[in-house]
Amino acid sequence: MTSRADVSTVKAALRAQAIETPSWAYGNSGTRFKVFAQRGVPRTPQEKLDDAARVHEHTGAAPTVALHIPWDRVDGSGGYAELAKYAEERGLRLGAINSNVFQDDDYKLGSVCHPDAAVRSKALDHLLECVDIMDATGSRDLKLWFSDGTNYPGQDDIRARQDRLAQALSAVYERLGDHQRMLLEYKLFEPAFYTMDVPDWGTAYAHCLKLGEKAQVVVDTGHHAPGTNIEFIVALLLREGRLGGFDFNSRFYADDDLMVGAADPFQLFRIMYEVVRGGGLTSDVAFMLDQCHNIEAKIPAIIRSVMNVQEATAKALLVDGGALAEAQASGDVLAANAVLMDAYNTDVRPLLAEVREDLGIDPDPMAAYHRSGWAQKIIDERVGGAQAGWGA
Ligand code: PSV
Ligand code: MN
Numbered sequence: 001m002t003s004r005a006d007v008s009t010v011k012a013a014l015r016a017q018a019i020e021t022p023s024w025a026y027g028n029s030g031t032r033f034k035v036f037a038q039r040g041v042p043r044t045p046q047e048k049l050d051d052a053a054r055v056h057e058h059t060g061a062a063p064t065v066a067l068h069i070p071w072d073r074v075d076g077s078g079g080y081a082e083l084a085k086y087a088e089e090r091g092l093r094l095g096a097i098n099s100n101v102f103q104d105d106d107y108k109l110g111s112v113c114h115p116d117a118a119v120r121s122k123a124l125d126h127l128l129e130c131v132d133i134m135d136a137t138g139s140r141d142l143k144l145w146f147s148d149g150t151n152y153p154g155q156d157d158i159r160a161r162q163d164r165l166a167q168a169l170s171a172v173y174e175r176l177g178d179h180q181r182m183l184l185e186y187k188l189f190e191p192a193f194y195t196m197d198v199p200d201w202g203t204a205y206a207h208c209l210k211l212g213e214k215a216q217v218v219v220d221t222g223h224h225a226p227g228t229n230i231e232f233i234v235a236l237l238l239r240e241g242r243l244g245g246f247d248f249n250s251r252f253y254a255d256d257d258l259m260v261g262a263a264d265p266f267q268l269f270r271i272m273y274e275v276v277r278g279g280g281l282t283s284d285v286a287f288m289l290d291q292c293h294n295i296e297a298k299i300p301a302i303i304r305s306v307m308n309v310q311e312a313t314a315k316a317l318l319v320d321g322g323a324l325a326e327a328q329a330s331g332d333v334l335a336a337n338a339v340l341m342d343a344y345n346t347d348v349r350p351l352l353a354e355v356r357e358d359l360g361i362d363p364d365p366m367a368a369y370h371r372s373g374w375a376q377k378i379i380d381e382r383v384g385g386a387q388a389g390w391g392a
Contacts, residue, residue, distance in 0.1 A: 004320040007351070013281060013317055014355045019248075019306050020064045020095040020288040021055055023048045023072050026299070027388030029257075029292035035389060036294060040378035043385040045072040046086055047378075051299050053090035054374050058365035059306045060356060064095035066143070066288055069130055071100065071388070080136035094137040096183065096245075096288060099130045102147035102191070110148035112168035113161040113197045120164060127172045134180055141245065141286055142172070143218060145185040149192025149199075161197050166207060173211045183218040183244040183286070184208055188225055190255060201233045208242055216244025220290055221271070222255040223247075231270040238278030238285075245286030246271075248309060257292040259301055261308030268308065269344050272316035281313070297375065303365050307352070314348035 026048040028037050042048040049065060056062040065087065074083050084094050101111035101123040109115060111123035130142055146165070150156050172182060186204040187196055198204055201217055208215035217237050221230060237243035250256065250263035261268045275281055287309065293301040320339050327335035353363035362368035369375075 004323070005317055010314065010317045011351070011355050011358065014310060014314055014352065015060075015359060017061055017281065017310065017313055018064065018287065019059075019062050019309050020066050020286060021052050021062050021302050021306070022066045022068070022098075022288065022290055023052070024068050024388075024390075025289060025291050025293060025302055026051045027071075027390075029390055030294050037387055037389075038298065040375065040382050041298070041387040041389070042378075043382060043387055045074055045083055045388075047382065048072070048388060049083075049087050049090060049092060051378070053092055054299055054369065054372070055302050055306065056091060058303055058361065058368045058372075059310075060359040060361045061310060062302075062306050063091070064093045066096040066098055067094060067133075067137070067139075068098040068100055069126075069133060071390075078136075080133050084137045094139055096141040096143045096286060097130045097134050097137065097139050098143045098145070099127050101126055102145075107147070109156070110161070110197070111146060113146070113148040113156075113164045115156055115160075120168065124168050124171055127168065128175055131172065131175050131177075131180065135177065140180060142176070142180065142182045143185060143247075143288075144169075144172070144182055145187065145220075146198055147191050149189075149196040150194050151192060152194055155194070158195060161195075165197055166210070169207055169211055169215070173215060176214050181214045181216055181244060181284075182211075183216050185218045185220055185223070185247065187220065187223040187255070201237065205237065205240070205242055213241070217242050218245045218247060218286075218288075219243070220247035220249070220255075221260070221267075222249045222251040222257060222290075226253075230267065231274045234271055234280075235274040235278055238274065238280050238283075243278075243280060243285055245288055247288055247290030248305070249289065249291045257290065259291060259293075259296075259305045259308065260289060261305070261312060265308065265312065266344060268312040269315050272309075272312040273319055273340070273343075276313070276316045276319070281317075299375065300366060300369055303369055307365060310352055310355075311348050314351055315343050315346055318346055318348070319343040 026042050052065045106119050114120050184204045186198045186200050204217045248260035250258045250260050252263050324339040356363045
């Protein structure tokens with residue numbers, strides 16, 4: 001008995017898949033040693049959306065853009081609603097609002113976990129302001145990542161810091177509207193090197209569990225120890241109904257923020273298989289990118305990233321579930337493994353080309369982008385002003 005999903009079902013799932021691109025990936029970024037400026041880089045949140053609209057136009061799969069506050073701050077009352085309208089006019093919507101409590105001098109010893117109540121209160125005000133922004137943009141998700149932690153044993157009380165974290169999270173949770181969620185992101189290390197206050201999925205999950213169903217865990221694929229089985233975490237969180245979304249990127253060493261699927265496409269496939277298996281493709285899981293394009297051209301790198309997620313998803317959808325279940329039930333280790341590998345080794349590029357043709361777009365997004373002349377247009381037009389980048 002086989003039950004390989006029929007092609008029309010696979011194509012329908014691929015047509016429906018949406019991948020959120022991050023506003024900051026369109027700006028300049030770098031390593032801690034150097035930021036290399038590129039010509040034509042956006043200078044405003046609006047120009048970032050102009051670039052994001054190109055990614056969506058050529059892929060048909062990137063309809064939302066995540067903002068990072070204050071990097072994408074717009075002034076004036078109604079500013080964020082106007083930005084949402086600007087996005088809409090370009091066929092986009094604004095996605096997750098990413099809070100930023102990691103770049104102010106006050107946060108040297110932490111934000112919501114800081115020993116000083118005044119700093120904690122400043123950080124909480126920012127998080128609550130982000131929910132106000134969500135109200136204006138119509139965003140569903142607030143993404144919380146805390147750089148909080150300590151560098152030296154004894155520097156601060158680990159337990160007290162968890163209490164402070166819980167207090168802040170609870171205040172934010174209470175402020176969320178009925179259709180809003182908070183996505184709590186974890187990271188093993190960096191910038192803190194001894195303890196991070198949310199170092200792993202277990203810590204994030206424990207806090208989310210106490211808060212309620214609107215609190216969900218977000219898995220940034222670059223935030224684990226080398227060798228961590230990320231697909232297991234994905235399977236478990238989905239099973240518990242607590243996988244809020246992904247920050248996709250890839251890494252060779254630490255939090256490299258390279259293009260998703262570049263370093264380890266097989267891992268991305270294994271993750272997407274667990275997503276498909278756990279019903280995550282048709283639930284509220286947010287598929288976001290969180291990447292930096294330091295040496296490569298940014299827009300085509302983002303197009304490539306979207307295509308990499310689509311390819312991994314297509315392969316995951318092609319896994320013959322019936323054959324796999326049969327092999328697993330009979331304890332046929334090699335047959336079970338072969339079912340997964342058959343799907344992984346399928347060339348899904350022709351299938352995705354057909355999906356794009358069904359959507360009425362060019363089957364080759366990268367070639368279409370290069371032909372469009374957009375790269376030269378922004379180099380010619382975006383002259384003067386301050387380019388967006390880390391901190392802007
Ligand atoms: C932290 O490393 C992180 O993954 C968080 O999601 C931040 O918001 C983002 O990177 C900034 O690029
Ligand atoms: Mn992230």
